[in-house]
Amino acid sequence: MEVKVDALVVRTADYGEADRMLTLFTLQNGKLSAAAKGVRKAKARLNFAAQPFCFAEYVLAQKGERYTVISATLTDGFYGLRQDIGKFYAAATLAGLCDAVLQEGIVNEELFLRAVAALGQMCEGDEAEALLSFFLKLLELSGYMLDLSACADCGAVLEGKTFFDMAGGCFTCADCARGAGVSESTLNLLKKCAGEEYDPALLSQEGKKRALKLLYAYFCRKTETQVRAAEEYIALL
Numbered sequence: 001m002e003v004k005v006d007a008l009v010v011r012t013a014d015y016g017e018a019d020r021m022l023t024l025f026t027l028q029n030g031k032l033s034a035a036a037k038g039v040r041k042a043k044a045r046l047n048f049a050a051q052p053f054c055f056a057e058y059v060l061a062q063k064g065e066r067y068t069v070i071s072a073t074l075t076d077g078f079y080g081l082r083q084d085i086g087k088f089y090a091a092a093t094l095a096g097l098c099d100a101v102l103q104e105g106i107v108n109e110e111l112f113l114r115a116v117a118a119l120g121q122m123c124e125g126d127e128a129e130a131l132l133s134f135f136l137k138l139l140e141l142s143g144y145m146l147d148l149s150a151c152a153d154c155g156a157v158l159e160g161k162t163f164f165d166m167a168g169g170c171f172t173c174a175d176c177a178r179g180a181g182v183s184e185s186t187l188n189l190l191k192k193c194a195g196e197e198y199d200p201a202l203l204s205q206e207g208k209k210r211a212l213k214l215l216y217a218y219f220c221r222k223t224e225t226q227v228r229a230a231e232e233y234i235a236l237l
């Protein structure tokens with residue numbers, strides 16, 4: 001049987017002489033693994049379709065639970081991500097996060113569309129902000145939404161120095177002060193990336209690293225998984 005899916009490559013693993021196992025995040029069927037035979041040969045026709053973050057329409061042969069790539073038509077290769085190490089690792093983080101939260105066969109159209117849009121934004125603009133926006137959405141869709149606007153304890157507007165309680169997944173104001181301290185610039189950047197009102201004067205490069213560290217630590221705690229690319233990207237920031 002043949003199936004046609006729109007998919008994003010979120011993980012690759014080489015095996016055999018020239019083959020590669022692809023983990024595909026598909027729009028129609030959720031996550032699945034597909035063998036791509038001979039794609040590591042120098043002139044392989046499907047070489048492009050076996051690269052990280054390749055977005056293509058794949059035709060797969062299905063035999064029971066096993067899939068093999070027959071052909072692929074490129075939708076977007078996101079080549080801009082391959083020319084900059086920061087962009088590459090930000091994209092690898094996005095792919096790793098998707099891989100970690102997706103269960104085989106569970107369809108998640110919204111996350112798929114957000115992932116594709118975020119990769120496009122990473123090519124064009126600030127990859128750290130695109131990743132943070134995607135990360136906040138992924139947490140929300142996974143049931144770990146963060147409230148960036150009000151103190152979880154007293155309801156006061158969050159501004160200035162705030163605190164984040166990792167276990168509870170909530171921010172508190174300086175008076176309630178539960179958890180670890182969060183700088184004004186970190187919270188402000190998270191607000192920007194969540195599409196909320198923010199103060200441009202408070203943004204800083206350091207805020208990107210701290211914001212990503214915070215989301216990633218929270219993600220690890222909630223999902224009990226790690227994403228190596230995220231650690232490498234945080235180190236690069």
Ligand SMILES: [Zn+2]
Nearest residue numbers: 151154173176
């Ligand atoms: Zn409070």
